Amino acid sequence: MIKIFRKILSLIQGHITVFKHSFKKRVTLEYPEVKPVIPERFRGKPDWYGNKCIGCKLCEKVCPAFAVTVDKLNDNINFKIDLSKCILCGNCMYNCPKSAIKLTSDFELATDLKENLIVNKNSKDELYE
Amino acid sequence: MSNIMKINIGPQHPSTHGVLRLITELDGEEIISIEPVVGYLHRGLEKLAENRSYLQYLPMVDRIDYLGGFFTSYAYCNCVEHLLNCVVPKRAEYIRVLCMELNRIASHLLWLGTFMLDLGASSPLFYCFRDREIILSLFEELTGQRMMYNYFVFGGVRFDVTNEWLNKVSDFIVKFPQCISDYEKIITKNPIFTDRTVNKGILSKNVALQYSVTGPNLRASGMDLDFRKSNPYSVYDKLDFVPAVNHLCDSYGRYLVRIAEMKSSVDIVKQVVRYLKENNGDISANIKAINLKVQEGEYTSYVESSRGLLCCYLRADGSGKPYRVKWRTGSYYAVQVLPQIAKNVNYNDLIAIFGSLDVIMPEVDK
Numbered sequence A: 001m002i003k004i005f006r007k008i009l010s011l012i013q014g015h016i017t018v019f020k021h022s023f024k025k026r027v028t029l030e031y032p033e034v035k036p037v038i039p040e041r042f043r044g045k046p047d048w049y050g051n052k053c054i055g056c057k058l059c060e061k062v063c064p065a066f067a068v069t070v071d072k073l074n075d076n077i078n079f080k081i082d083l084s085k086c087i088l089c090g091n092c093m094y095n096c097p098k099s100a101i102k103l104t105s106d107f108e109l110a111t112d113l114k115e116n117l118i119v120n121k122n123s124k125d126e127l128y129e
Numbered sequence B: 001m002s003n004i005m006k007i008n009i010g011p012q013h014p015s016t017h018g019v020l021r022l023i024t025e026l027d028g029e030e031i032i033s034i035e036p037v038v039g040y041l042h043r044g045l046e047k048l049a050e051n052r053s054y055l056q057y058l059p060m061v062d063r064i065d066y067l068g069g070f071f072t073s074y075a076y077c078n079c080v081e082h083l084l085n086c087v088v089p090k091r092a093e094y095i096r097v098l099c100m101e102l103n104r105i106a107s108h109l110l111w112l113g114t115f116m117l118d119l120g121a122s123s124p125l126f127y128c129f130r131d132r133e134i135i136l137s138l139f140e141e142l143t144g145q146r147m148m149y150n151y152f153v154f155g156g157v158r159f160d161v162t163n164e165w166l167n168k169v170s171d172f173i174v175k176f177p178q179c180i181s182d183y184e185k186i187i188t189k190n191p192i193f194t195d196r197t198v199n200k201g202i203l204s205k206n207v208a209l210q211y212s213v214t215g216p217n218l219r220a221s222g223m224d225l226d227f228r229k230s231n232p233y234s235v236y237d238k239l240d241f242v243p244a245v246n247h248l249c250d251s252y253g254r255y256l257v258r259i260a261e262m263k264s265s266v267d268i269v270k271q272v273v274r275y276l277k278e279n280n281g282d283i284s285a286n287i288k289a290i291n292l293k294v295q296e297g298e299y300t301s302y303v304e305s306s307r308g309l310l311c312c313y314l315r316a317d318g319s320g321k322p323y324r325v326k327w328r329t330g331s332y333y334a335v336q337v338l339p340q341i342a343k344n345v346n347y348n349d350l351i352a353i354f355g356s357l358d359v360i361m362p363e364v365d366k
């Protein structure tokens, strides 16, 4: 008898706790309308600044997924990054001597075309932009 | 006529926490035998190390256990540091411990939520994820990512913690015990929960030792083996905490151990935050990680991760790439012991027992 009473009591206690929680502040976001606050260090889509890059190929060397390719022809540097391979680890950003790569706060990388995932940039285009 | 029926559970099953296949033989509703089939999530993480430099492999180790990236990172960094004979600054070690303990809490919270969902309770799942979210946001602010941190580097950590960040951690740690007591109010004495866990999935100490089960699963079987206490690594010998142990041996015991472990992690985090606020210092030994060459030798590091003993064996041959990396992870052994502890139980209880072992499939298959 006492056992049953205890069981019921614990169930009631649980329900009271759950009931109390229903008055707490909402923690979810209505995502596409309300965007989350992105911290400064967040590692999203990599961006490359052609005017800073010296073509040392270190980023190519440290990338675990072999996602970056840097080609240097005279003064013209071609930078290619395959986002479908990139694991957003930030190694390239942390090890670039000239801070020419930055992983931006852009986290919405979904796309329906694979070509969109390949970022091809040239230092010439950067100058005209 | 034999009544034995073979049922195939998984590999795509919501309750196997990943892709695990269980070939079960049933007599009516009673389980006669189980054969776990693992390997569906094999990514070759050990082999991948052999054609990558030490630095290139570093971000990958976070992926071995996606709920405990800091533990695997620490194990790997510790191996490399040991072979380089490098001394890690005190402050860096404290930051590492802080990260690992918060990671342990986050990992246990996810376990608690999904375990309760396996048993059919959905409220705790939301509460656990809500509180885990706070930890993940803290990590995101510190490291830049929520799960794949790439934050530990050879010889230290990548960024220093700010006082502002530490204050946020303190705020969380002050509030968190109240959250745990809320979970306990909902779960611990709930008759529906106790009926399904008490005396279910008995894992005796002997069987646990025979199968090398470690971590909370072993401690719930009455064996006081916590590598943070028995073989202190990092700065754990300077911290004051009590590892959680109990002798219940069942699913309920494993639940109690993990709840108690979250509380002891809270104690550790408090001490570490106090230290970090009072002491300044270097955060890295400034090892040049690009073109890093490690002298010949081998080393095994031991880490008490949230799912048991985690070992990283590293053999270096003097070149810029690891010669061999081998991982020993806790979950693998927890899966192997399942056929023993789920023998002759009702089919309904299988998922509850399996859930109580806290198995993460990527850690099993690597």
Ligand code: SF4
Pocket (backbone or CB within 6 Å): A052, A053, A054, A055, A056, A057, A058, A059, A060, A070, A095, A096, A097, A098, A099, A100, A101
């Ligand atoms: S490491 Fe930096 S400077 Fe060197 S090639 Fe890459 S982006 Fe350019």
Ligand code: SF4
Pocket (backbone or CB within 6 Å): A046, A062, A063, A064, A065, A066, A067, A068, A081, A085, A086, A087, A088, A089, A090, A091, A092, A093
């Ligand atoms: S973030 Fe990592 S995976 Fe992506 S390009 Fe840079 S180094 Fe390669």
